Amino acid sequence: MSTLTLGTGRKPSAFGMSRKTLGALVRNEMRLALREPAFILFGVGLPIVLVVILGCVPSFREANPDLDGARTIDVYLPIAIIMTMALLGLNLTSWALANYREKGVLKRLSTTPVNPASLLAAQGAVMATTAVIVAVLLHVVGAVAFGVPSPEQAVGYVLTFLLSVATLISMGLLIAAVAPSGGVANGIGVGLFYPLMFLAGLWAPREVLPNVLVKIGDATPLAAAVGAMQDSMEGSWPSLAHVGVLLAYTVVCGFGAARLFRWS
Amino acid sequence: MADTGSTAIEVDGLEKRYGSREVLRGVTFSVQQGEIFGLLGPNGAGKTTTVEIIEGLRRADRGMARVLGLDPATDRPALTRQLGVQLQASELPARMTVDEALTLHAMFYDNRVDTDALRDELGLTEVRRTRFGKLSGGQRQRLSLALALVGDPRVAVLDELTTGVDPHGRREVWDLVERVRDRGVTILLVTHLIEEAERLCDRVAVLDAGRIVALDTPAALAQAAKGASTTIRFRPSVPVADELLTAVPEVSAVTRTGPTVRVDGTGELVHAVVAVLARHQIVAQDLRIEQATLDDAYLSLTGLRTPETTGTEATDADTTSTAATSTAATSTEMTSTETRSS
Numbered sequence A: 001m002s003t004l005t006l007g008t009g010r011k012p013s014a015f016g017m018s019r020k021t022l023g024a025l026v027r028n029e030m031r032l033a034l035r036e037p038a039f040i041l042f043g044v045g046l047p048i049v050l051v052v053i054l055g056c057v058p059s060f061r062e063a064n065p066d067l068d069g070a071r072t073i074d075v076y077l078p079i080a081i082i083m084t085m086a087l088l089g090l091n092l093t094s095w096a097l098a099n100y101r102e103k104g105v106l107k108r109l110s111t112t113p114v115n116p117a118s119l120l121a122a123q124g125a126v127m128a129t130t131a132v133i134v135a136v137l138l139h140v141v142g143a144v145a146f147g148v149p150s151p152e153q154a155v156g157y158v159l160t161f162l163l164s165v166a167t168l169i170s171m172g173l174l175i176a177a178v179a180p181s182g183g184v185a186n187g188i189g190v191g192l193f194y195p196l197m198f199l200a201g202l203w204a205p206r207e208v209l210p211n212v213l214v215k216i217g218d219a220t221p222l223a224a225a226v227g228a229m230q231d232s233m234e235g236s237w238p239s240l241a242h243v244g245v246l247l248a249y250t251v252v253c254g255f256g257a258a259r260l261f262r263w264s
Numbered sequence B: 001m002a003d004t005g006s007t008a009i010e011v012d013g014l015e016k017r018y019g020s021r022e023v024l025r026g027v028t029f030s031v032q033q034g035e036i037f038g039l040l041g042p043n044g045a046g047k048t049t050t051v052e053i054i055e056g057l058r059r060a061d062r063g064m065a066r067v068l069g070l071d072p073a074t075d076r077p078a079l080t081r082q083l084g085v086q087l088q089a090s091e092l093p094a095r096m097t098v099d100e101a102l103t104l105h106a107m108f109y110d111n112r113v114d115t116d117a118l119r120d121e122l123g124l125t126e127v128r129r130t131r132f133g134k135l136s137g138g139q140r141q142r143l144s145l146a147l148a149l150v151g152d153p154r155v156a157v158l159d160e161l162t163t164g165v166d167p168h169g170r171r172e173v174w175d176l177v178e179r180v181r182d183r184g185v186t187i188l189l190v191t192h193l194i195e196e197a198e199r200l201c202d203r204v205a206v207l208d209a210g211r212i213v214a215l216d217t218p219a220a221l222a223q224a225a226k227g228a229s230t231t232i233r234f235r236p237s238v239p240v241a242d243e244l245l246t247a248v249p250e251v252s253a254v255t256r257t258g259p260t261v262r263v264d265g266t267g268e269l270v271h272a273v274v275a276v277l278a279r280h281q282i283v284a285q286d287l288r289i290e291q292a293t294l295d296d297a298y299l300s301l302t303g304l305r306t307p308e309t310t311g312t313e314a315t316d317a318d319t320t321s322t323a324a325t326s327t328a329a330t331s332t333e334m335t336s337t338e339t340r341s342s
Helices: A019-034 A037-056 A072-102 A105-109 A117-146 A154-178 A182-199 A211-218 A221-233 A240-260 B047-054 B076-080 B098-107 B115-121 B137-149 B167-182 B194-200 B218-226 B242-246 B269-279 B294-301 B313-341
Strands: B007-018 B021-032 B036-040 B062-067 B083-086 B155-159 B186-191 B203-208 B211-216 B230-236 B251-257 B260-265 B284-291
Touching (some): A019 A117, A019 B098, A037 A072, A037 A117, A072 A105, A105 A117, A154 A221, A154 A240, A182 A211, A182 A221, A211 A221, B021 B062, B021 B211, B036 B167, B047 B155, B098 B115, B115 B137, B137 B155, B242 B251, B251 B269, B260 B269, B269 B284
Parallel strands (some): B036 B186
Antiparallel strands (some): B007 B021, B203 B211, B230 B260, B230 B284, B251 B260
């Protein structure tokens, strides 16, 4: 067998992860996400509508003794932000990636010079960017329309926000890793969303939940995220317990996803 | 780049089992550069497993695979830049348009072809802004082929190239594959369509139950399967005596079914029989000729199983229409023979 030269004039670029291709994948995933009605409806529309509706209830704009004197709308803003992350991470990311595997998109990608892990990275980048944009929108709407104050412990708030995004994306990746199809991934995502969001205070804020539910909630990712965000809103650093829970979920789910993820 | 004649793909003694099921039991073949090599076989014969090992998507339990001198399992970065792959049944995101898919995939390669020209050549221009989810089966298949070729590969592996493509579109795809080969690209074609293998392939390997049972040119395989025998059938315009035909040296047997006469024989059978009929002013009406085809070879090699028995309805329909087309072509040819001889 004769020796074959490896394509003269081809630049030896790093396997699959050149910034140019990653950028193209991110733009592409963003464009596809914007064409997905579920993405616009649930990922962007629902949290904003929720905050606007709550803000329009006059009593929710007044100090509530049940909430230790806080206003309902102030308490709900972080809940709406965490709900956005949960919808984007648990439901949309897991569905999109499991669907990509089911349809052979990831398998096709592994036959090209691009590492299919780039598509996971691109998907994560799109979801994280969307979470930031929606959170900023919610804060702007909250502040302008209903006088929601900006977070007093801004650094703690931003760090908590970023950690929560990482937690929910790694949970989404783990769901996508174990779900054989997009439909199953969606089922798991929805199945987790309701109980976790309940503990996080979507239906009744943590302040009015029975103590035992608050304690259970502290060990779950969404409630820990809401707790940490509310603490930073009020000016204190998030508690170590909440940060620890978020970190633990991120590491365990991320590690599990890396171990279990199949490309085809 | 004058590597013509050297080996592009080489596999030697590939073995693979999934649990207790042996899928490959020692598959060995090599593909020369610039060749169109066909891998033909029934469902579950191991065709896709073989090409997935060549593409580096799976590892063989035993045996060796080389593509352009590279080990697909370990030299993936170098290999993927030069190997174009069309996977069987692989989709794109439903909301991605044809142009977006082509542009995105072209970005993955340093060497890329003109995507507009490729799109036009594959007849995808009208649907360039159509989303993948709205494309017909044939359009999806042609887009999938375009994505395999977009990186200007030196070797292309095409799995079920024309599944779901209508007979007209199929011929266009075949023409394109031949043009791609004319540019020097080596092509490994996995197919269950015998007509496709016969039309396109320089050589064909027939895979059955994880083994290569035959490997040769389509014509040689056909010859080996049925000898050089030919069968003709016709309705004589006036009754014809058997002796008249059996006296012809090329004829080995004459049988009758109602008004139809069947003559088996070898060599220039058609010419000899038509000539003797013409001498007696007999016209051979509805003349049909059956020569050994790759079909016969395939069926005898794979134990009379039809290819892809679990094939979809669409596949069956396609096969039927293809068969009808070839019969029509044969009949047309014969009509002219008939005119000349009478």
